Amino acid sequence: MKRFPHITKFPRSEDGLRAVVERAQQAEPPAASWIVRVRRLAGRFYALRRRLATVAVVVLAAALLGHVMFGANGMIVYRQKRAEYEELQKQIQQVQQDNARYTQQIQGLQSDQKAIEKEAREQLGYAKPGEYVYVAPAPAKAVTPPANRSARK
Secondary structure, three states: OOOOOOOOOOOHHHHHHHHHHHHHHHHHHHHHHHHHHHHHHHHHHHHHHHHHHHHHHHHHHHHHHHHHHOOOOOOOHOOOOHHHHHHHHHHHHHHHHHHHHHHHHHHHHOOOHHHHHHHHHHHOOOOOOOOOOOOOOOHHHOOOOOOOOHHOO
């Protein structure tokens, strides 16, 4: 053991309690200073408990507000979904009106001879004997000039 002075020999099991008692005097001053430090820290914490609690509540409220506003189901997403819902409702209403109009046209074409005659005149250009059908001339195509001079040659 003399070759390794920094290595200590463990006490035997029968000497265990005696070794603890002998070492207790050496461990007492560091333990006392540690207890003093912990008590000081606990006293500071106790004095600041209301401030710490207020800060914790504010941080929690800010986190909750952020989640409510910007989270996956937050207010911003809710407003976007609400606007999309209203737009889809308008589209549904427009399509239902179109369907109702088409249904009336179909029923009219199935039962009313005047409606059939009107559609034949408008779409197919039919006319009764002695009538003239005027057709508007097609608009003339505009001639576009070439983009550069080399295209003229």
